[in-house]
Amino acid sequence: MSAQATSTNRFLQIFSGPFGALLALLYAVGVTYVLTLDPRSLLGRLLLFSALALIYFIPQRPAVKFLLGAMLVLMVVPAIGLRNPFLLEIGFQVAVFATLALGLNVVVGFAGLLDLGYIAFFAVGAYLWAFFGSQQIWHVDEPPGTFTVYATFPFAAWWFWLFIPLGILAAAGMGIILGFPVLRLRGDYLAIVTLGFGEVIRVLANNLDKPINLTNGPQGITPIQRPPLPEFLTSPELLATLSRWAGRPINANDVYGFFFYFLGLLILGFTIIIARRLDRSKLGRSWTAIREDDVAAVAMGVPLRRTKLTAFAIGAAFSGAMGVLYAANRTFVSPETFSLTASISILVMVILGGLGSIPGVVMGAAVVTLLNIDILQSLSLQLSSLRQGPDLIPLLGIPWKELPTQLDPARYQRFFFGLLLILMMIFRPEGMVPAERARLELHEEEGEAIPDAELEGDLAPDEKLAD
Amino acid sequence: MHLRRVNPFKEILRPLGQLLIFIAGSAVVISAITLLLAVLLRPTRIDIDILQTTLVLLPQVLIDGITLGFMYAIIAMGYTMVYGVLEFINFAHGEFVMFGAFAGVELLIWLNAQGMLKTAELGLALVWITLAVLLGMVVAGSLAVTTERLAYRPLRGAPRLVPLIAAIGVSFLLQDTMRFLQSAINGDFYRTFPEFGPFAQRLTLFTVDMNGRPIDVAIQYKAIMLIAFGVVMLVALNYLVNATRLGKAIRSVAQDQKTAALMGIDVNRIIALTFLIGGALGGAAGVLWAFRFTRVDPYMGFIPGLKAFTAAVLGGIGSIVGAMLGGMVLGLLESFSAAYFSIFSRGAFGAEYKDIFAFGILILVLIFRPQGLLGGKTTQKA
């Protein structure tokens, strides 16, 4: 072990023992304080994220970490979210994309089957509820965009709860349908076929507005129902109390923000538990076996066909459930959401976090989502704000005003992601929080000590904290 | 080192012959299927005569499909060259195409601003377009070599997913780099191919009669040029790989890098050269694409790149003739499905389903021949 590694230990060692737990708690409280001062500051959000990451890494017992993380995720975020609903939206999107990334991780990370069309399963779930949870059933014989919105729906809103398992089934079914023809394919061939499959689903969503109008084509389906809220959540007294706390009027629609945040977390939590169980199960070891060498795996008695198909089905199932939730949250579904770029950005999350590593994938999803909807946007906004002021650029002495708008960071999102991917692949292909096996494999020459690995195994914290 | 004596004429004539067979073969097969369908579906429509419409459109659809097939084939060869040597899908190939297109178009826009295009007769116009193609090849080729050196070489020997993902990263990076360059220099980030010379005119091959109305079956000079460039490049590449010392070196590196290195071949140089050739082909394709379809923007390379990739896999990735065949099949299939699907289904389905046909045939071929149509020699490795 290098000296550097020891020093890291020392840094993290500060957080060991009861004193360390207190220190971490203090940090979390400090972050909370910063957020209460200004619920809308980007700095506060980044500190919050760093606190969650820190809690994941510190050497504490899982229960302590879980408690600290739960405090932040379940109490601080909703409390600040009262004043700034954007925080809840970030939380929701992180939950959605983390679940998708975990699903893709089963296929790519565990079983080693590169899937470039993964977003298709998300689309299946989303369109399933979009079709049955909206008035689309009544419009199947009308061309898109020409019909009116009624006040009633063919299915009552509570059907939503039934459609979550149905979404899981439908997506898993699609996974198997895709899985069958590609059973014999490997590597690059698999990549192109799955990519094609993803495109086929999107093209179908975009074009099945005739002869039967199933998807309403590019217009998308809207309005889609949300599940009914329990009455006590929308009682005037509660809303009034919340409004007083928030310092702004809170209505039933705001309550949905909390509802979807918690529901998203719940599904993510389930997904994490299932993914962890799978990773350590017999099935998980079969996946690893076919990933490493499928000829040898077959020789050892691993049923290749069934193992691959379950990988596709289970991976797809996760995103099917999220698709249903997503459709209800947005009340609107259109094919634009399910582009190839979306598939690739989920892959980016998986790779960035660490292929095969559950906490890594969750963290990867969080980082990419934050970059995407928050950090780059906020930087652009601050630039734009500077540009409207009279100040000079430090060092250069040119007024901000004259900085061309062509340089806005938000415009070069692909640039940043591209650069990130290349640099990660060159310097850290195993991801931010690598899976044990990948780290050992990719850094064989560095010969990291085994006890270290075991230590990490012991400390395997609850990944829920890393989101 | 023993060098097999090759007959240069044979190496030129053979791919030409193969090309002719591929074009004729796939055209006949797909036309026959279409006509059969037309005969079968004829009774379903009374407003128009499907068979007559099909026959009238057939020559034009064939010409369009073959032209498109050549575009795909040229791009697909770039994929296949790199894959053949490194067994690595260069996802950023479409962006080399885009950079080449911009280079060529910028040159022509500059020439146009100097007033040198307006007056160009056929001969001079040919010179200019050739210059633009060459510039596109140089720019895209050098970009490919640079990319290989900076992004891919450090990853050689890593697990297969690693370079593939880096290539996706390169693709994104290059798109926005071009966007940045263009918007910093021009304000906008798309360019238009300047119209010059007599290329927009059409050569009427023959006229068919439809209910007393004559319909010209014509081919644009642009399409003829495109096909000519395509044939030259296919033959040249085939010659280079199969009949020269350099080609032998490339093939030996493709076979086994370690052994090739032991035989005194500079493997890094050969791989760089492969990227240079692949990139240059992409750049040429880009300029020709702009020539045919007018508009270039930083995101233009992605979809053609994807299609060409499909074509390469369809034909058997790693095989040059396979790329030609795959490109041709894909071009024809797209052209036919887009033109006829709507007519055959009474407008219930439309041209948009052509991608489904393209990927559908890919899946079908891969189920029954996982190595692609002509990919017999290279086995796929996980």
Added chain:
Amino acid sequence: MRMRTVSLALLLILAMVVSACAPAPEPSAPAPAATEAPAADAAATEPPAEEPAAGEAAPAASGTVIKVATQSPLSGPQSVLGTAIKNGAQLALEQNSAKLQEMGFTVELAPFDDQATPDTGVANAKQIVGDPAVLCLVGHLNSGVAIPSSEEYHNAQLAMVSPANTNPLITTRGYPEVNRIVGRDDVQGVVGAEFANTEMGVKSVYILHDKTAYGQGIAEFFRQKAEELGMNVLGFEGTEEQANFDSVLTPILAANPDLVYFGGIYSQGGLILKQMREKGITAQFLGPDGLDSSEMANLAGDYVKDMYFTTTAGPLSLFPKAKQFIADYEARFGEQVQPYAAEGFDAMNICLNGIAAAVEANGGALPSRAQVAAAVRATADYDGITGMKTFNEIGDLTVAQYFVKQVKSSDPAEWGAAEVVKVLDIPAPASN
């Protein structure tokens, strides 16, 4: 262990970079307590108590900050139009915020990039809604983004003025905050079909569209009306292709229509027109306002001559103010005026006027969002560069002017001189 260092270091660096950036704009954004209270209730009594907090940080004279947000695609392939909206709005804000400044407010632009995707649009909407300084929003370009995002605006009572969304659903939901200053697909498609039938004397038509919510929407309404008027619709075909239209155009050769109608944007429209002429299709060409760009002439060259398009944007000769706008725009941003820039300009002015009216009604104090939304909805006879604007009860223009124009010159610089062949004043369809 090493990766932990790296990950943590990355995070910390990120945090530091941002914290280094953060203080700079802080002075202009007042402490949240100062502005949140007035947003909650319009009582003018609370702010003074909190004011010093903001006063300390901000330069004394600048006063309370009001933000107007824009949302449009600033990155990706559609950013040409999205940037035009943002630039137009920015120009309006720079030119016309003096009135609010006299009242003691600093007006700022907050441009958001919706990337033309609903996800980003909604996330931005939440961020915009969460910032109490934002009192009005100009956006979006895509109806597919505008529909889900406006749910958030509606929920927060934030006024939205759309410079580009023509989908009927934008306003037919009846939200009091959501307005648009452009016509509707269901009118424009109909205008096109009627013009084709009566003025052009067209008997048969082949309809193409770009498979976007906008293009297909208009094309559907065109088809409905065309069939109703007894025209023979020979084909109805969508394509997502960006460059190669060979295979969708070839069947038109056999169908031999009198007219080709394309529902979509100029970037494809120009190429379709060019490629169809090069194929020898001589049918007339008509399209909606998505084709209204000098880029059409760049792409299609001589072939644009005599093509028609319907639009809600008036020509220079009818709107003298537009000339000044074009000059200012080109001087300010160093690029040609693109479609929707003028609409962005007008939408921002309506926002600013609405805010000013709400301030006046509120006795000079910062108004609530609901008050601004009501003031924006009450906009009447606003004399913009794209015509007179009055909102009806659902936020549509009471009378939208539709023009049918014919292109006379293939020179992109003379695009604006396209001849108006017909002007129609059409009242907004009844809300349904």
